[in-house]
Amino acid sequence: MTRKKEKLKLAFITNDSARKATFNKRKKGLMKKASELSTLCGIDACVIIHSPYKSQPEVWPNNLGVQRVLAKFERMPKMEQSKKMETQESFIRQRIAKANEQLKKKLKDNREKEMTEIMYQCLRRGHQNLSMVDQCDVNWLIDKNLKEIGKKIESLKKTPQQVAPVALKNTKEMLGNGMHRKKEKLLGVDLAMDAMNRSHGFNEWMNNPHYENMGFDGDKMMVPFGDNHNLMWSSFFFP
């Protein structure tokens, strides 16, 4: 979670001392979070941790509190229990789904950033050397930026004339936005690894046809090459 270029892999820490250090830190953090949740929301909760470092389980808030919570828990009908058996599995599934969403979004963002860089190259050297696909995406991106600028200007027209300079500044920032940003790292894979470490069925999921459709969402990004006539940018930047 920190101070590491590569994100810590969410898997069993094999280094003994590192694992113990992490255990102690995270145990403390977990207890604190439980404490805050209980205080902020006025609810009853408990945490129980068994570890090789202590013969006795470590608990929050304390043994009496745990037993009180347990008493309530025990009252839960046994039938309900089997019904909720898959709590953990669905939990993991949710995380995988969300990770895939993020991956998709990152792919799109990366593409947009690539196009932004290319856009500026075009503004400097023209864009005749690009592939047709890239030309399309660049057109789309420039158009999108211009539309946003237009929208912003429209919304600002409703305010007194004095703020016009702000509008100009904002649009300039928007145009420059992302030009120097590095591409963000991709997410998703780590969470999948996490799940794989604790659950079977990873291969099944990986081979799921759904995954193949998960890549860059072309239909939202592309502008048909032949549709250039409805783009405003070329007449704007290359009159």
Added chain:
Amino acid sequence: MTRKKEKLKLAFITNDSARKATFNKRKKGLMKKASELSTLCGIDACVIIHSPYKSQPEVWPNNLGVQRVLAKFERMPKMEQSKKMETQESFIRQRIAKANEQLKKKLKDNREKEMTEIMYQCLRRGHQNLSMVDQCDVNWLIDKNLKEIGKKIESLKKTPQQVAPVALKNTKEMLGNGMHRKKEKLLGVDLAMDAMNRSHGFNEWMNNPHYENMGFDGDKMMVPFGDNHNLMWSSFFFP
């Protein structure tokens, strides 16, 4: 804990919808943390949460897992349980103690930053107008900076001559360090409030003589006014 100038008070959230929103977010966060702890450290743990939002308790990892953990827990001798009764209280005490440490540190830091600002004022307008106390502290601070610069230069002498410009840059940064920083907000008080909300004895603690000694730790900061002869700064900046 965010997007708010004043840190969220760690106390029951009275606004119903806000409380529910916070509950859901933090519940999710807590479960995730428990999950990570379990994976990273290969230990058995469980979380049980009772809330008014669900008739059934919400658990991690799942009911079977909880019951397995509970089985271990139940084996704990009853005598041990009473022995650990005060878990929560000592937990809060630890947090208060730590918060006080932080408060003390912040007070010291703030003082140091004040002195840094004053130092630069001095460098511009001389420091004849300061109180004796401030003159002392300013002397101390300038001296400290010069010592650090000296130390850094010494450590850099061990490296090839080519890096000398780096040394100069670093020392310049160190001199400028903090000049434009705002004073940090004080911590500690909120945690105390948190404890007060969940524990009695707050007033006793507040009135504890210890607290009176908790302020700015003068002996580490002050340099006796009469000891100016061992300072190097005055001859450096005011030759």
Added chain:
DNA sequence: GTGCCTATATATAAGAC
């Protein structure tokens, strides 16, 4: 191991829809 520090990664309170 024991602590502290700080750069980063996460969590999350408010806002905007």
Added chain:
DNA sequence: TGTCTTATATATAGGCA
């Protein structure tokens, strides 16, 4: 009410003493 976004606050991995 639920979702998404964004500015901040926390948590914490890896270093160092």
